[in-house]
Each structure stands twice: as C-alpha cells, then as structure tokens.
Amino acid sequence: MEYKDYYKTLGVERGASQEEIKRAYRKLVRKYHPDVNTGPEAADAEQKFKDVGEAYEVLQDPEKRAAYDQLGADWKEGQAFRPPPDWDEGFEFSGGGYTETDPDQFGAFFDELFARRGQARPDMRGGGQFHAAGQDHHAKITIDLDTAYKGGSMDVGMRKPERDASGHVVLGEKTIRVSIPKGVCDGQHIRLAGQGSPGLGKGAAGDLYLEVAIKPTPGVRLEGRDVIMELPVTPWEAALGARVDYATPGGSVQLTVPKHSQSGRKLRLKGRGIPGKPPGDLIAVVKIVIPPTESEKARELYQQMAREMDYDPRAGRKG
Incomplete structure (x- = not known):
C-alpha cells in the first residue's frame, strides 16, 4: 500500500486552517469535475477528482485529520506504507464529518485508516419534536496477554480532536477508568454506555466502543482464544522425552515432552488458552x-x- 500525502493533494501546508482547506478543495473540485473535463485528459481528471475528495474527507474532519497527522510528516507521496498497529490508540472517532462524497470510492490507504469507523444514529420520537441520539464514539486500547486472561481495571488516556477558535485542530485529552472483562479477545469491543456524544432533545447519549488490541508477546501468537507459544527444550529432552515446567499466561504447568520430538511438534493443552465459554x-x-x-x-x-551417532539429517535430500 502506498502513502497518500493529503496536504500535497490539496496544495496546502500541514498547518492550514480548516477554512484554507475548504477553499483549496472547492477550487480543485471545480478544476477536475467530470462535467468540465471531457477531452483526452478526462480519465486523469476523474482520478484527481477522486483523490481530492478523499483528501478533503480526511482533512475537513478534526478527528480524521488529527489521527492522520499522528503518522508524522516524514512520509512521502507514493512511499510504501503500513500503519503501526497502535497508530490510532486512544483516539475517539465519532464517525461524523462525512461529506457528500461517497467514501466507498476511496482507495486502500483510506480504508486501512478509517473504513471501520462508526456512523451517526439519528432518531425521531413523539409529538413532532426532533430528538437525536448522540453519536457513538470509537477508540482503540492495548492490553497485555495477562490482562486478557485475568481481566482487571486500567486507566486509559483518550484524545478527542477538536477545532479551536482559529479553525485549527487541537487535541483534548482525558483519562478514563476501564474495566477489562476476563477473557477478552483481540479485536473484541468493550461498550461504555453513555460516554459518546450527548443527544439532542430527549435523545440518549451515544456510547463509547473500545476496540481491544492485545500487545504482541515474543514467541506467542493468538488465533481467537487459542494461544500458540514456543516450548524451548534441550536436545536430550526432545530425544529422550521429559517432564518440564512450563510457564503459561494461566500459570505454570507440568508438561510431558514425548520422546523423539522434533522442532515444530505441537502439544495441545485443552482449556489453557484465553478464558471463555x-x-x-x-x-x-x-x-x-x-x-x-x-x-x-x-x-x-x-x-x-x-x-558415535553417525547421523546425517540431510541424507534423504541428497541427489
């Protein structure tokens, strides 16, 4: 996937105000609109029109712009890119701010960063009066494997992008206490009721959904609730068999290593993965x-x- 410099696409500086971004967008939209580009360059203009729409979709919204800016200013347009796993940790995305442009037409770069964000929840109730439920917010938190097994409480720093009086994006910060349920899985969501945007009229406040990411642990891989871990053994333990003490996230166990075990052999401990039902x-x-x-x-x-052993592990591969 290639990095997209949205500021370069719109021809503005990284510190541009929201009003400057809006003016640049309107100018470029008129320039590349399909209705005014019907000649041989129409296909190129159409792609630029889409690129401008994608850049504006991100930079016109304080949440998306602040998150995008977290990636840093050193990336170059077209450079091979993969966002770090925790690049958006602690950012609250309300899912608002979408323009009339259809985000489904955007490319892989936009999808990787923003496609999973939530949307608003309008609600009409009783007597002709308008009521609207508040927008749900979405953020990501990282926990370690031990917390996934045992649960617990943790303080989480949250960052909510906002516009200041001059139209620039600033970050409002707060700390919330989150109860992590025992047995939470990578990618699972924790719902904090009423901690999203306030509602209008009698509309209920939105919720805050925290997507859980389990911090990578060397020698450990997760597949759902299954935990795959390396079991280091000596050559004589592998050859002769042994009973070994094995530290797992759920506690130490005695594990039998069958004799003649080779590297890569898998020993399954039923029910010793992440707790659940x-x-x-x-x-x-x-x-x-x-x-x-x-x-x-x-x-x-x-x-x-x-x-004395006269053993050649490559004997079967000789021509």
Missing part, C-alpha cells in the same frame, strides 16, 4: 535449543556425539 486451548510448539559451546567440555561432548 468455551475457553481456548494453549498450543505449545516444540523449539529445540542448542546449548552453547563456550567451554572445552561442551565442545568435547558435541565432538563425541558427532563421532
């Missing part, structure tokens, strides 16, 4: 770790094995 499994993947040869005694032992 049903709980996931923990899958221990054997990884044979070779002891170091720093001492003379260790080197002698390896040399003795080489002489």
Whole structure:
C-alpha cells in the first residue's frame, strides 16, 4: 500500500486552517469535475477528482485529520506504507464529518485508516419534536496477554480532536477508568454506555466502543482464544522425552515432552488458552535449543556425539 500525502493533494501546508482547506478543495473540485473535463485528459481528471475528495474527507474532519497527522510528516507521496498497529490508540472517532462524497470510492490507504469507523444514529420520537441520539464514539486500547486472561481495571488516556477558535485542530485529552472483562479477545469491543456524544432533545447519549488490541508477546501468537507459544527444550529432552515446567499466561504447568520430538511438534493443552465459554486451548510448539559451546567440555561432548551417532539429517535430500 502506498502513502497518500493529503496536504500535497490539496496544495496546502500541514498547518492550514480548516477554512484554507475548504477553499483549496472547492477550487480543485471545480478544476477536475467530470462535467468540465471531457477531452483526452478526462480519465486523469476523474482520478484527481477522486483523490481530492478523499483528501478533503480526511482533512475537513478534526478527528480524521488529527489521527492522520499522528503518522508524522516524514512520509512521502507514493512511499510504501503500513500503519503501526497502535497508530490510532486512544483516539475517539465519532464517525461524523462525512461529506457528500461517497467514501466507498476511496482507495486502500483510506480504508486501512478509517473504513471501520462508526456512523451517526439519528432518531425521531413523539409529538413532532426532533430528538437525536448522540453519536457513538470509537477508540482503540492495548492490553497485555495477562490482562486478557485475568481481566482487571486500567486507566486509559483518550484524545478527542477538536477545532479551536482559529479553525485549527487541537487535541483534548482525558483519562478514563476501564474495566477489562476476563477473557477478552483481540479485536473484541468493550461498550461504555453513555460516554459518546450527548443527544439532542430527549435523545440518549451515544456510547463509547473500545476496540481491544492485545500487545504482541515474543514467541506467542493468538488465533481467537487459542494461544500458540514456543516450548524451548534441550536436545536430550526432545530425544529422550521429559517432564518440564512450563510457564503459561494461566500459570505454570507440568508438561510431558514425548520422546523423539522434533522442532515444530505441537502439544495441545485443552482449556489453557484465553478464558471463555468455551475457553481456548494453549498450543505449545516444540523449539529445540542448542546449548552453547563456550567451554572445552561442551565442545568435547558435541565432538563425541558427532563421532558415535553417525547421523546425517540431510541424507534423504541428497541427489
């Protein structure tokens, strides 16, 4: 995926006010509109028209613009790009601010950053009076694997983009206390009722939805509630079999390593994954770790094995 410099697309500086962004957008929309580009350059103008619409979709909205600015100013137009997993952590997106442009026509860059954001919830009730439920807000938080197993409470810093009096985007910051349920999974949402935008009239306040991301742990991979972890073993434990102590996120267990185990062998511990109904499994993947040869005694032992075992693991691949 290629990075898109939305400021460059609109021809404005990164510190431009919202009014400057609006003027640049209107000028370019008139220039590239399909109704005034019917010659050989029509296809190119159509693509530029879409690009301008996409850039304005982001920069005209304080939430999207503030989040986009978090990516930094060092990226270049067309540069290979992948946003960091936690680039938008703590940002509250209300899902508002969409223009008359259809976001479905935008490219992969926009989709990767903003396509999952929520939308507003209009509501009409009773007596001809207008009532509107407040917009839901969406944000992302990161927890560690231990919290996913056990649950708990944590303070989460939130950032809500807003416009100041001059039309520039600023960040309002707050801290909220969040209760993390035991057994929460990567990608799951926690709903905080009434913590979105206030409603109009008798409309209820919107909710705040927190998308949970579980922080990566070296040697650990998640598949739903299943937890896949490396199980380091010595060559003799793998060859002869052994009972080993194995630290898991749910506590230490005694694990049997069958003899003749090779690296990559999977040992399943039912119900030892992330808790739930049903709980996931923990899958221990054997990884044979070779002891170091720093001492003379260790080197002698390896040399003795080489002489006496007469084993070639590549024998079956020789032509």
